[in-house]
Amino acid sequence: xxxxxxxxxxxxxxxxxxxxxxxxxxxxxxxxxxxxxSEAHREPLEGVLxxxxxxxxxxxxxxxxxxxxxxxxxxxxxxxSFPPCTDLAVSGAKHFKAKLExxxxxxxxxxxxxxxxSTFECPYVIENPVSxxxxxxxxxxxxxxxxxxxxxLMPWEQAHPEFPCIxxxxxxxxxxxxxxxxxxxxxxxxxxxxxxxxxxHGWAKLGGKSARTKYIRSLTPRGWAVAVYCANMPEILQxxxx
Numbered sequence: 001x002x003x004x005x006x007x008x009x010x011x012x013x014x015x016x017x018x019x020x021x022x023x024x025x026x027x028x029x030x031x032x033x034x035x036x037x038s039e040a041h042r043e044p045l046e047g048v049l050x051x052x053x054x055x056x057x058x059x060x061x062x063x064x065x066x067x068x069x070x071x072x073x074x075x076x077x078x079x080x081s082f083p084p085c086t087d088l089a090v091s092g093a094k095h096f097k098a099k100l101e102x103x104x105x106x107x108x109x110x111x112x113x114x115x116x117x118s119t120f121e122c123p124y125v126i127e128n129p130v131s132x133x134x135x136x137x138x139x140x141x142x143x144x145x146x147x148x149x150x151x152x153l154m155p156w157e158q159a160h161p162e163f164p165c166i167x168x169x170x171x172x173x174x175x176x177x178x179x180x181x182x183x184x185x186x187x188x189x190x191x192x193x194x195x196x197x198x199x200x201h202g203w204a205k206l207g208g209k210s211a212r213t214k215y216i217r218s219l220t221p222r223g224w225a226v227a228v229y230c231a232n233m234p235e236i237l238q239x240x241x242x
Contacts, residue, residue, distance in 0.1 A: 001241050002026045003077035004068060008055060008117055010082055013045045015220040018229035020047040024237065026073045030055060030064060032084060032113075049073070056109060061119050074241045078185070078232055079124040081117035082220065084110060088131035111136045114180070122239075123185035123232065127220075128178050140178030142187060146171040149223035151191025152230070163216055166205050168196040171221040175200055186235055188227035 004026040005019045011031050019027045028049045049071060053063050065075065088110050114133055117124040134140055150170045160167035167173070173195050181187065197204070202217040 001072075001074045003236050003239060003241050004028060004074045005236075006030070006064070006068075006076040006079045006120070008079060008081040009084065009113070010080075011215065012219050014222050015080060015082070015225045015228075016045060016048055017222075018226050019233075020045060022229070022233065023047075025077075028068065028073065028076075032056075055116060056113055060116060076120050076122050077236045077239050077241065078122060079117040079120045080228065081114070081124065081126045082218070083114040083116070083126060083128060085129050085131055088114070088128065088133050088136075107132070107136060118180070118182060121183070123181070123183045123235070125179055125181040125185050125228065128180070130176050130178060133180070134178065138180070141181050142179050143176055144179065144190070144224065145174045145176055145195075146221035146224060147173060147195045148190040148192050149188065149221065149227045150193035152223040152226040157222065160222075162219075166201055166216060167219070168201060170196075171223050172196045173201060174198075175202065175221075184235065186231040188224075188231035191223070191227070 002025055005016075005028070007016055007027070007029040009032045010016065010029045016027050016029055019025045026049065027047060028051060029045075030051045030053050032055055051064065051067050053060055053067070057063075068075065088107065111133060114126055114128060115137060117126050128140075130143070150172045153170050158169040160169070160171070170193060172193050179187075206213045206216060
């Protein structure tokens with residue numbers, strides 16, 4: 001039975017592609033189905049089992065495991081999660097007071113969704129921008145910028161496949177991001193390439209709150225995705241699959 005790589009709150013192909021291309025893993029992606037993003041989603045990637053689960057509920061983990069069992073897949077050997085940051089990212093701190101007045105539990109729910117990956121009995125990593133998750137849950141294990149892992153991309157992969165006029169070549173840009181990880185997750189070695197632009201393209205070249213803007217801002221940096229695969233793939237292949 002193949003090891004299962006589980007992606008939570010995933011809305012693009014970049015995080016899953018290294019594992020799909022390898023061919024030795026079952027790759028499962030669960031999207032949060034945020035309607036603000038749905039119109040910008042790409043078509044399902046061949047080789048990925050796309051599950052529909054409400055990840056905001058207390059039964060989300062059990063439901064995911066039941067669906068894996070129904071598809072004759074092993075329990076996850078690695079969980080990679082991109083939980084919503086709308087109510088957590090410090091870039092939106094000026095709106096926290098109003099949000100909490102409207103919905104006092106909004107950050108509690110956001111933290112619970114962020115923690116979901118850590119409840120699986122396998123290595124995990126949770127990616128989120130600099131946020132209050134560090135105070136409402138626990139400090140991030142490390143921080144990184146996309147340019148820290150730009151060296152993992154090949155010369156022919158420099159131009160972004162979807163947004164070459166917006167995302168700097170080779171994902172060579174700064175966007176400080178936190179990683180919460182555990183249960184044996186291997187932190188990938190950095191292969192730094194200097195950023196090509198000082199400003200974050202997510203704000204300098206994009207405006208408003210359209211689905212397209214939110215989708216582009218949330219895209220997983222390709223170099224980081226490859227680095228996570230390279231660091232953790234050997235360990236996972238040695239695990240006992242159940």
